[in-house]
Structures are given as structure tokens and as C-alpha cells.
Amino acid sequence: MIPAPFEYEVAESAEHAVSLLAGREDAKLLAGGHSLLPAMRLRLARPSLLVDIGRIPGLAYVRDAGDAIAIGALTRHKEAAESPLLAEQCPIVAATAAQIGDPQVRHRGTIGGSLAHGDPASDLPAVMLALEAQLVARGPDGERTIPAADFFTGVFETALSPAEMLVEVRVPKHGPRTRSTYLKTSRRAQDWATVAVAAVVERSNGAIESARIALTNMGATPLRATAVEQALAGGASIEDAAALAAEGTEPPSDYAASADYRRHLVRVLTRRALQEAASR
């Protein structure tokens, strides 16, 4: 229940945070702390240094950035869930943020922290993948932009180098024909997803013209359901396309659910997500 000892520094700016990280392989950034502190309390994580980025000014925002909405890394889940801009321009982000954890978690947990943690069971990674979001990282050599497709590299692993910090995520605005939905199953409301599906579709004449679909907890990273997307693009029905949702996935088999069941579930959820997106 009590973390192992560590040093603690407060970063004044993203540059400062990055400089504090430099040269300390086992340093960790601390934002809301809702991914890191639970692991540290069980002593599953034992960083020697925590760099608290929670006080860096100007990194909690949701703003219009032309074709995209820019979300500051320190934006809390609650702020994203309640953002009128997101509700209007990219509602799947707001709707998903509203489902993360429980109210207390959403009051502290941040969008950036959740993404940078790289947990294949958490919700926002799949949403970013389906949205083809851009993630902006600051490192010792300045900023770089990483497409969501390249960002998530493994279980609790991302493309961020140890000395980099995620500062912003840019999600494309929905077009007039875009519909999106995030459908999640979990045993209890507060639990991580057993499986979830993020679907972003373009509609034409009441039918789905194209779709980007990403899956939560179906492998070491969030995964695009490419086979489903291709089938839909080729004119397949929702039912037929959704039946392909488990293709190419490697879901975990654990106490919560077997891989077989997750494969079944993802097909059902994909179909329901697409039906919901198509009918809105």
C-alpha cells in the first residue's frame, strides 16, 4: 500500500520535465497518477524519480486547431467528457472519457497519462487509433508528431522514448457524414474493458461508406479491425463485415475472459457499434 521510496521533482514546463527525465532511465512522469500510483503502491513499479508534470501551466485545454481538435495532455477525463467542443466536433472522445474508471478517477486522471501508459485494456488508445489521431511528444530535441498507429507498441509500451513527454493529442473533427461510437463491455461499471470497439464511420445515403474500427484489449496494443473495414468498403453488410472483427487479433486469455470469448464478444460488439453508428 506504500510505494517504495523515490525522489520527486516538480516540472515547471514541458522542457523542464524533459530535462529532468534526461539521463534517468527509471524516472517516470506523474500527471494524474491514476495509472502509475496504483502500480507503485503494490510495488509493481518502482521508479527512482517521479517528475510531477501536474503543475505545468497551459497543458490542460481542448481547443480548435483547424481540421482537428487539440487536447492538452494534462486535460483531465472529466474535462474532456464535458467539453462542448469535443461533444460537437469529435463526440467519441467525450463519450469515451466519460466511461473511464469512476468519477474520482475522471477527476484526476489525464488524457495524456492514459495514452502514455499504453495499457491495452484502457479506452482512449483504441479511440485514438480509430480516429487516426496525431500525438505530439516533446523530447530533448524538440517536438515530434506520432500517428496513433505508430504510438502504441506493446503492453505498457509506446513510441515515447524515456526522455520524451506527451504534450498534446490532435483528433480530427468529424465531418458532416461522420458518426462514431465506443462500445465497451466490462463486468462492473468501474472495471477495465473486457473488450471494446471504437467505430468511426462515414455514411452515405443511410449506409456505411467507410469505417475505421479499433479494438480494445484484443492484443498487446489497440488494433485496427482492418478486415472489417475492407469488407465494408467492398460493400459487405454490417453483419458480414463484423463477423471478421477477430481476424488478426491476439486477445489475452485471463481470469476475466478467455481469448475465445473475447473473439466472440468483439464480433458482437463490432456489429452493434456499426449498427449504432449507422442508425444515428
Place this chain on the structure above:
Amino acid sequence: MRDVALTVNGRRYELELEPRELLVYVLRERLGLTGTVVGCDTSSCGACTVLVNGESVKSCTMLGVQADGLEITTIEGLATNGLHPVQQAFHDHHALQCGYCTPGMVMAAVSLIESGEAKDEQSIRLGLEGNLCRCTGYHNIVKAVAAAAGVS
């Protein structure tokens, strides 16, 4: 060790903290505010819920040093005179038995009501998803929160 200044229940405290001290232990063992309790080690049970700048937070999932400069309200500071309406509603509706989860449950309910999210039974149930009670089956807790929120 690190110097921090935090305001708890309207009173300012200047403390020297080890970075690993969780806020809940700072409240309990440094400030003697033992109303906030620990029920788990995975941020699941919510027994340690306090208000940080007015919003419910699990104080086991926050370092004391992270609270530097912030305003904390614990169960002891909820009402200076008599009971807060949520506390009163818990009493009136028999929403507590052993009482161990109660301070956290009350603080979560206060935050939920003040944010305007306690709209009906279902929103109250969902809004309390982060607080576990083993005694009441939540039936009377939900009734109490609904009564305090003025919804049916």
C-alpha cells in the same frame, strides 16, 4: 523530504513530507484526520474519498506532495455545525451500517450532487460506482443521495 502547504478543511498546514506519503496517510497520521480511511490498495473501494478543490478524489491515489497548494475537504470539514444535508440524509435513510465506507461514500455523494450529476436513481448508481459498501446493498444509500439531491 519536501515542504508543502495545503489547506485542509479551511485550515492551512505547512508540512515536510516524504514524497511517497499518500495523501490519505498525510490526513490520517500527520493531521489526525482519521475520518478518511483506507479500504483497499487498488483505487477500487473509494473509502478514502475526499474533496480536492471541490471534486471527489481517492486520497490513496494521490501523493501528499501533489496536494501542495490545493484545498482539501475531508468528512470532518464537511459541516462545522450539525450535519451536512448529505450526512443528514444518510442518517434519515439508514444508509450506513458499519460506517467504514461512509465518509468516502458521503464525500463522493457530495461531489456528485454538487456537479449536478445526481439526476435520478440510475445516474446516482453510476455516479457512486467508485465506492464499495459491503453492508447496505446500496439500496438506502441511493435513497439517501436521491433525497439529498432532491430527486426521486
Place this chain on the structure above:
Amino acid sequence: MALVEERTEAAIGSPVKRKEDEKLLRGRATWVDNLAPLGTVYMAVVRSPYAHARIRSVNLEAARAAEGVVAAFSGADLASEWASPLPCAWPVTEDIKIPPHYPLAAEEARFQGDGVAVVVAESRALAKDAAELVEVEYEPLPAVADVEQALAEGAPLVHADLGTNRCYVWTLEAGDPQGAIDAADVVVTRRYRQPRLIPNAIEPRSVLALTDPSGAVTVWSATQVPHILRFALQLVLGIPEARIRVIAPDVGGGFGSKLNVYAEEALAVALARRLGRPVKWTEERSENYVATIHGRDVVHELTFAARRDGTITAVKSEALCAMGAYLQLVTPGIPLLGAWIYSGPYAIPNYSVTFTGVFTNTTPTDAYRGAGRPEATYVLERTMDALARELGMDPVELRRRNLVKEFPHTMASGLTLDSGDYEASLERLLEILDLDRIRAEQEERRRRGDVKQLGVGFSTYNEMCGLAPSRILGAVRYAVGGWEAATIRVEPLGSVQVVTGTSPHGQSHETTWAQIVADRLGVDVDEVEVLHGDTAVSQLGMDTYGSRSLAVGGVALWHASEKILQKARRIVAHQLEVAEDDLEFAGGRFSVKGSPERGMTIKEVAFAAHAAHNLPDGMEPGLEETAVYDPPNFSWPGGAHAAVVEVDTETGETRLLRYAAVDDVGRTVNPMIVDGQVHGGVTQGIAAALFEEGAYDEEGNLLTTNMVSYLVPSAAELPSFETDRTETPSPTNPLGVKGVGETGTIAAAPAVINAVVDALSHLGVTDVPMPATPERVWRAIQEAKGGAR
């Protein structure tokens, strides 16, 4: 026999708001973890990561050298502290195998979490840091975690020297069960696996021990059983009970998990004695999952023999019951608490129950809410539905046909149901449910082939609680008695102090007990102060468990009230110079029949009793009486519950839509509190049915290690409940009360699972394992589709 008097006062039966609430609501409770006298040191326990391992060596050097460490010990280091092992108070058979169970393992760890060393340091954090530095060299041994595997040929032995994993075999047989089975029109046999449950009182365990050089010991413990703990500490530590004081201050829930004598309690005292410092230990939740007892973990085979018309002629149960690696306080006796009710509320003349206790390399099992009775009720009520399907009969009708209808009724198992009206509960339940509408909607959904199907499940139950007649406990080899004690002191100025031997931890005794006394003595509830949970205050007590507190302790209080009134009556008669028979008592005042202006209030009597200026010859001053009550029978609540569920046939997800409970718990002292007990009890039964399971892998590693993986439900997973009561007063006690703490947990699980099966029965599903996880429900549907049984 009717001992029940008409109530003359209002306090009994009123929904009096709780006296306990304010300190709890304001954060002013006294939990053990709040306490730390100056000089307190903190204990951390080093636990085996293996389910079974030989301890080759324990190296404490690094730990001892670490910052803030006061001492560190291995199991071997502390062997000389123990006068005897941790006690098992219920050796259920003469030839039961009771392996010695010391607070720390010295040679072999036998379950994941078995303590192998302790570290004591100046702070909680430093103790934890140093515990990580203890180097234990283990030689892993083969382990077994499953009861059936543990009895298989060649299974690893949990205790090699016993030569078997079979702890005991206990049987109860009446009538001619085999004859009835052979002669039956229909025989139904079903197998059930009831998973392990982890009690999860929200307050983790905590203990603080203080010794003085003379050897006197004070122990604060988050326990349900301060009196039993005191008794046990003498056995384990060799300290005379008279020198031990145990205090259970505010205790945050127990549900049976704090009805025990734990290694850490003995360790804290032993270390305080050795080190001359107060020693404190507070359990972490993940630690609680291995170090605090679990419940259930039973595999049953249940057989009903029945006639074609639905009359059940025999019940036969064979069960393998997990003990875990050691026998804790009442581990072997838990199945026996259900042994007499495998016929439930039904009249079944032929009866056979067999329990086989089985050691496995797992955390010990023991009492968890319901203890033995949920296990019995589950298999019974599930099999009622199976038999109904077999006979093509409505499950409600089958139950109705078999319910006991006349009381008292002596069951085949030998005990007597003293009261009840099971049909009344069932009929009231059906009214609440509006069953016809549910069935119509179910039919409609089936006809349409909806993805989400509806099911309704029933559970009519009874239970034996209120532990218990001491003579019966003795006859079944329980080591101690089942009586309870109460003392009432009317203080000189009229306030009333009550000392109870019960030890509440959420049950509201401070309020309910005050109501009983206020009612009997005619004083205000607010004037009655209830003291409990401190063996220096209440020397006599048997504590709180098994739904016994009201039916035994509350009744003791009633008897103490009568004694107070008797003495007061003598004083009044003496002072007013009238015959005792000429006095009547109402509203807290004795008055002379026919001249009501002549009289004395109970407060005036109390003052007179203490002033002692004018008492009858030979009477001792003061107005204080103690009663110890040993009940003549168990208490027999019963009732009818129903669950309505919606099952998503594609995902297997189950949503509980409604839950209705009609219970007969006799007279209610405080209906508000009784309803609260039902809500909480029902919720733990629902949780067992749909969410909770303590799971081990084949090597004995616990898979559900904390509140993330073990699913205690939140408000979001549950509906509001529909409750009502029927009332047949218990004729065996003057209050007419029966127990209520466990009824909901006993009744709920089978109602919910029966509902899930009912929702899917048209698809050919006849069984869904507990808990009915989405995956298990989905698999049951797949198997039914595939034509598998």
C-alpha cells in the same frame, strides 16, 4: 407455548434512527488503525509466494540492518512463544485430523500467503521496506487447490504426515433415503460447484497489542469476537485470561471474516511481550485476500426422490468441502451449520447428508455470511427447479406442494421448526412480483426471438440461526457454549447503562438494544447507553456471529430487564407499604392499582436503590441486574425470494432487473434496521451468483488477488430491492424474534441463478455455473445449441 407478551410500549417495533450514526457520519469513529500509543512499532508479515514449499532458510540480516527496524524473526525464532497452536474450536468428529497451525510457518508453507517471517519497524512504511529484504529460500513442493483433485489417487498431500487430504467425514441420516430413492417415480441428481468467496469487509483487519512488564496484555482488534479471542490468546500464548483485555472498538464489517483467531493477533501480542513496545499491524487489502479466511468452496451432489405428483420423498447430499491448508477457528464446522436444513422449508421424510472435509493448499475457509446454509440452500433450490423441469411442473407449484404447513414441525434431520408460515411468504411474494405479467413478457420475448431474454427465479428457504442451545452445540462437538449475557444498570439519576456480550460491527445493537430496554423499563431510547466490545467492561459474552445477537443477546437483555423490574417492584412495594401484586407498571412508573397517584417512577426507584435509605431487609443496594440466556432452540427464519433477470443471449451478460424478498424473521424490534440487513444480505447472495469468485490456478496461485479482479459489486450493478415481511413470532423467546443477518445471503444466490437458467431454458440450457459470468452464460448457450447436455 406462548411466552410472547403483548407490547405495551412503543419502542419495540419502531424505526428508531440509529444512535451509532453520528460519529460514523462525522468521521469520529474509533477504528483500530486510528490508534497508536507513543512508542508503537509496526509489524509486517513476510508471506510465502508459493502454495506449497519447504522453507530451507530464512535470512533476516539485511532486514535487521535496514533503516528503522526494531526486530525481525522467522517462524523458528518464535517457536518458543507458543503454548499451543492457533485453536480449532470445532472438531466435528472424533477422528478428525487437526494439523498444528502456528502463527508463523517454520518448516513448510502450505498456502500462498502463509506467514513465514515478521519484521517490526518504527513505521508502517519502513516495516514494509524491510520485509522485502527478508531472504527466504524455498523449495517448491507439489500443490493442490481443488477439492476433487485433492482426493484423487496420488494427489500432493497438504500435510504429508497425515497421509491423506481427507480431514473428516461427517454424516447425518434419517428415515430410509436409499429405499425412498429406489422406490421413487422420479430421481433427480445434480452436481454443483460453489466457488470460494472472499468476504471483503471494507475495514481490513487491524490489531494493536500492548503489554506491561507484569505480563498484563491489552489487545485492540478489529474482531467480531473479543471474548473468544481473549480465551484463545490464553491458549496460544499461555497468558491467563484474567490478565488479558481485548477491545473491539468500532469495527468495520465482518461477515464472518472477523469471527476468528488469527496468526497476526497472536504475533502482535507475542512481539509486544518480547519487545516491550506496543505492536501494531494493519492488513493491506491484497494481504487480506490471502491472510483472512475465505468462504464456501464446496462441490455437491444432490439427489431428490419424488413421486410423479411432485411430492419429494427423499433428499441425499454428498459434499466435498474445502478446509484450506489449516483449520481456523470453526473451519470444519461450517458445513454442519447447514446440515439440518437440506430439506429446507419442505417436508421431506427421508434424509441423508454427508460432508467430507478436504485439505487443499489454499487460504483456510471458515464462516462467511450464512456459513453452511447458503451452500445447502443453493443446491436445494437449484434442484427444486431441476425437479420441476423433470416433472413438467411449475417451480412455484412444486415448492408450494412440498412446503411445511403445520408448526411445530420436527424435520427428518431431527430439529424442530418452532414456527413459520412459508406459504404466506410465498403468496405475498407472488403479489409483489405480478408473476403473470412477467411470464407474459417472457413469452413475448421468446416468440420474437429477442436478443435479451427474461427470466424469473425463486428461492423459498428457511434457516437455522441464533447460535445456539449450548447443549446442542456440545452434542455436535463445538467447544464452547451458545449463551449470551446482558447487564442493565439503572444509574442513580435514572440514565441506563447496558452491557452486552454481543460485539456489533454494523448490526446496530446500540440502537436496537436501547429500544428493548427503553420499551421494557419505560424510559427514552436516548437515555439508554449500550456498552460492548471490551472484555474489561463485559466479562461475559459470546460475541456476534451466526445471526445470534438479537435472538440470544437481545433476549438476555429482556430477561435482565425483567430482573430489574422485579427488584424495582420490591423496592416500591416496600416504600409504599403495599403488596407487590398491588402494583402495576406502565410508562416507566409503578403505581398502586386503584390509586394511580401513589407510585414511583423507575428513576425514583433507581435513586432509592442507590441511596439505600429504605430498602427491604437483606436487599443489596443498587439497581443492576445480569441475565445469561441460553436459548432452548435455534431460531428459524424463512421466506420466499425471487429474482428477475435479463440475459443478453449474444454476450452472455446478465442484468438483474428486480429482486423481491419476503421474509419472516419473527417480531421486528426495528424494521428499518431489519430491512437494511436484508438489503445487505441479499446483495452478498447476488454478488455470489453473478460476480464474485476466489479463483486459484492449478498450482495454487490465487488469481483474484485484489478488488480489481475480485468483483465486489457497486451500486451501478444492482437494482433497488422490493422487500416485505410476514410475521410469525418465535414462540421460544419472549421477544418473539428470529435472526435476520444472514437470511438474504442464504436465499439470494439460487433465486438469481434459477432466473438466469429460466431465461435460457427455451434454448435448452439447464445449468449455469456460479458465478454466472457473461462468458459462462455464453458457453452454456453454446453447449445447449450444440446439443451437449
